[in-house]
Amino acid sequence: MKKIGAIILTTVLTAALATGCGNNKNNESNAAANGGNAAAGTIKIGANLELTGGQASFGDSALKGAKLAVKEINDAGGVLGQQLELVEADNASKSEEATRAAQKLITTEKVVAIIGATTSTNTLGIVPVAQDKKIPLVSSSATNPKVTVDERSGDLNEWVFRASFIDPFQGQVMANFATETLKAKTAVIYTDTSSDYSKGLQKFFKETFTKSGGTILSEESYQQKDSDFKAVLTRIKEANPDVIYLPGYYEEVGKILKQAREMGITVPFMGGDGWDSPQLAEIAGAAALDNTFMSNHYSPEDSAPEVKTFVDAFKAANGDLVPDGMAALGYDAVKLVADAITRAGSTDATKLKDALAATKDLQLATGKITMNETHDPVKAAVVLKFVDGKQTFEAKVNP
Amino acid sequence: MEYFIQQLINGISVGSIYALIALGYTMVYGIIKLINFAHGDVFMVGSFIGLFSARYLASVGLPPVIVLIISLIISMTVSALLGISIERLAYKPLRKASRIAVLITAIGVSFFLEYSGVFVLGPQAKGFPEILNKKQYQLFGSSVQVDSNQIMILVTTVILMIILQYIVHRTKIGKAMRAVSYDMEAARLMGINVDRTISATFAIGSALAAAAGVIFGMTYNSVDPMMGVLPGLKAFVAAVLGGIGSVPGALVGGLLLGTVETEISSLGYSSWRDGVAFAVLILILIFKPSGLFGKNVREKV
Numbered sequence: 038m039k040k041i042g043a044i045i046l047t048t049v050l051t052a053a054l055a056t057g058c059g060n061n062k063n064n065e066s067n068a069a070a071n072g073g074n075a076a077a078g079t080i081k082i083g084a085n086l087e088l089t090g091g092q093a094s095f096g097d098s099a100l101k102g103a104k105l106a107v108k109e110i111n112d113a114g115g116v117l118g119q120q121l122e123l124v125e126a127d128n129a130s131k132s133e134e135a136t137r138a139a140q141k142l143i144t145t146e147k148v149v150a151i152i153g154a155t156t157s158t159n160t161l162g163i164v165p166v167a168q169d170k171k172i173p174l175v176s177s178s179a180t181n182p183k184v185t186v187d188e189r190s191g192d193l194n195e196w197v198f199r200a201s202f203i204d205p206f207q208g209q210v211m212a213n214f215a216t217e218t219l220k221a222k223t224a225v226i227y228t229d230t231s232s233d234y235s236k237g238l239q240k241f242f243k244e245t246f247t248k249s250g251g252t253i254l255s256e257e258s259y260q261q262k263d264s265d266f267k268a269v270l271t272r273i274k275e276a277n278p279d280v281i282y283l284p285g286y287y288e289e290v291g292k293i294l295k296q297a298r299e300m301g302i303t304v305p306f307m308g309g310d311g312w313d314s315p316q317l318a319e320i321a322g323a324a325a326l327d328n329t330f331m332s333n334h335y336s337p338e339d340s341a342p343e344v345k346t347f348v349d350a351f352k353a354a355n356g357d358l359v360p361d362g363m364a365a366l367g368y369d370a371v372k373l374v375a376d377a378i379t380r381a382g383s384t385d386a387t388k389l390k391d392a393l394a395a396t397k398d399l400q401l402a403t404g405k406i407t408m409n410e411t412h413d414p415v416k417a418a419v420v421l422k423f424v425d426g427k428q429t430f431e432a433k434v435n436p
Numbered sequence: 437m438e439y440f441i442q443q444l445i446n447g448i449s450v451g452s453i454y455a456l457i458a459l460g461y462t463m464v465y466g467i468i469k470l471i472n473f474a475h476g477d478v479f480m481v482g483s484f485i486g487l488f489s490a491r492y493l494a495s496v497g498l499p500p501v502i503v504l505i506i507s508l509i510i511s512m513t514v515s516a517l518l519g520i521s522i523e524r525l526a527y528k529p530l531r532k533a534s535r536i537a538v539l540i541t542a543i544g545v546s547f548f549l550e551y552s553g554v555f556v557l558g559p560q561a562k563g564f565p566e567i568l569n570k571k572q573y574q575l576f577g578s579s580v581q582v583d584s585n586q587i588m589i590l591v592t593t594v595i596l597m598i599i600l601q602y603i604v605h606r607t608k609i610g611k612a613m614r615a616v617s618y619d620m621e622a623a624r625l626m627g628i629n630v631d632r633t634i635s636a637t638f639a640i641g642s643a644l645a646a647a648a649g650v651i652f653g654m655t656y657n658s659v660d661p662m663m664g665v666l667p668g669l670k671a672f673v674a675a676v677l678g679g680i681g682s683v684p685g686a687l688v689g690g691l692l693l694g695t696v697e698t699e700i701s702s703l704g705y706s707s708w709r710d711g712v713a714f715a716v717l718i719l720i721l722i723f724k725p726s727g728l729f730g731k732n733v734r735e736k737v
Contacts, residue, residue, distance in 0.1 A: 089554060089559045090559050091559070091561075091660075091662075093558070093559045093560055094560060130559075230707050255704065257701075257704070257706050258706045258707045259706060260710075262662070262665070262666045263666075264652075264656040264658070264663075264666075264667075265446070265449070265450045265453075265656070267446040267449070267450075267698075268443055268446050268447070268450075268697070268698040268699075268701035268702045268706075269701050269702075269706050271439070271442050271443055271446060271702065272701070272702055272704065275439060288561045288658065288660075291561075291657075291658065292656055292657065292658055295657055299570060299572065299583065300581060301572075301581070316560060316561055316563075319562070319563035320561060320563050320657055320658045321657075322563075322657075
């Protein structure tokens with residue numbers, strides 16, 4: 038009986054292997070044929086995004102935005118008479134996977150530019166590859182300054198750009214919002230120490246808040262994937278600050294807000310664009326989000342015409358889904374690259390890089406962008422307030 | 437003083453979750469000397485099954501207490517079956533192989549469960565319903581706060597530990613487990629069905645993990661396919677701390693680890709938390725290499 042089983046198994050396996058090989062060969066020849074066509078008619082842009090892993094919600098939104106931009110550009114006749122093609126690569130929300138995905142995009146797929154990743158930590162995994170292979174990289178929402186400026190040498194990473202504003206600005210916006218609108222005198226900062234993004238926001242919030250006369254009562258920290266925050270929250274409750282700055286990502290932020298409200302901490306919590314995910318309300322619950330504020334790149338409720346056009350187009354393409362900030366920035370990143378290719382008049386890497394650096398007064402979904410000398414866009418930020426678990430437009434802050 | 441007591445309560449509640457997961461670790465290790473790295477992922481599977489059954493039962497309109505009890509039973513049963521299948525498919529063929537081969541297989545099973553979870557459910561964290569509404573109790577005026585969940589976790593952990601001790605020391609299957617643990621070959625010669633005994637061990641261990649998963653979900657309101665990794669690691673440390681193979685050791689190890697971590701954070705050194713927790717582990721292992729309760733080598737159940 039066992040023998041018969043083994044024979045059947047072997048036969049099935051062999052058959053599977055044989056057909057498997059046959060299919061592979063077919064696929065390869067198909068791919069080769071497609072590749073040949075692609076070289077003639079399309080311009081490839083790589084999308085190195087968080088399609089799986091802890092920040093998959095960001096990657097997913099950014100990809101939807103990027104796809105919309107590509108579709109709009111192609112419908113309008115493409116760039117330099119050629120169609121754009123978006124090549125997706127998953128970085129699994131890990132810096133080292135982002136490095137690998139970037140190498141694959143450049144060497145195998147021969148992309149002219151890469152957009153992504155959505156977080157600073159993952160983008161920093163791509164930066165060395167872009168610099169080394171001399172291919173322009175436009176991160177959609179990496180907000181840490183050291184993405185475009187090398188931290189140790191202070192030199193500009195000349196191949197790296199971004200579509201978002203940077204951490205100093207988000208930190209400043211929230212610090213000013215805390216002192217001017219919320220009239221806060223004291224604050225506690227609760228940072229995610231496993232994230233460069235969180236530490237960046239923390240540093241600049243502290244600088245601005247202290248400069249305008251506020252006192253930081255204490256600085257606490259947690260790590261990604263922590264789930265019990267009551268020890269530190271008890272400590273924060275003892276300190277009794279006017280506001281709590283929580284520049285982390287939605288998963289932990291959701292748990293922190295929930296536990297804090299349960300413990301009777303009622304003061305405002307404030308954060309950055311890392312809060313921007315529908316999961317936040319699902320984890321924390323709408324009640325815990327009362328009296329919380331976040332800075333973001335844009336608000337779908339903004340009445341500016343360019344925002345309205347984008348929101349309508351996005352809803353039409355994605356079954357009435359309202360685009361979040363990550364989607365808007367994914368869209369903008371593709372538009373930035375397309376604009377630069379048009380102005381450069383070619384897909385030559387050096388010309389493309391120079392054109393990106395010279396971007397001026399370009400009207401995009403998240404505002405009017407001018408690249409400054411460190412490749413950071415100068416543009417406005419918005420502050421959002423949570424009402425019944427939903428983001429509502431609170432204020433727009435210009436640089 | 438109130439601050440200290442509050443932090444102690446926080447620590448005990450964190451520690452009881454570690455202890456609950458550690459019970460399953462220590463039990464499997466006690467019987468077949470296998471560090472079952474897939475334990476944390478069975479915990480994750482149990483939590484998801486609890487989530488789906490709770491959502492379904494709540495939508496049918498059952499009262500919360502019934503929802504909790506039925507979801508717990510479903511989740512523990514399915515996870516027990518999962519545990520048995522893991523043992524049958526992955527570990528049993530390797531029973532005569534070297535221990536390192538089994539250990540690596542366990543890591544493989546762990547990855548398999550994690551990424552199957554990502555494939556089927558997506559990588560996103562999902563919200564978990566509270567099921568029973570949390571109630572806050574104030575002690576010493578209003579300065580110290582305990583919620584109903586924190587009490588429930590500790591009570592559940594202690595009850596499960598007592599049941600486990602009872603099974604191992606007072607029942608026939610427990611006797612068989614201890615015999616297998618002592619000498620597998622001799623137990624077989626005495627007419628004990630070794631395979632069934634090991635299956636029973638995995639079933640109980642996995643059911644414990646599932647119970648921990650549901651309670652974890654209710655407490656922290658978020659579940660994702662990778663949620664088993666860190667608690668699994670911490671529970672493993674707790675089991676080693678208490679003396680792996682010892683059931684009361686798992687409880688004491690879990691509570692100790694939770695309290696140490698919390699006290700470090702409460703003193704304002706939150707970034708040193710894991711470092712100090714592991715330093716405590718190293719210190720204990722230097723002075724007592726078999727862990728706190730690891731001295732009774734003959735009864736490793």
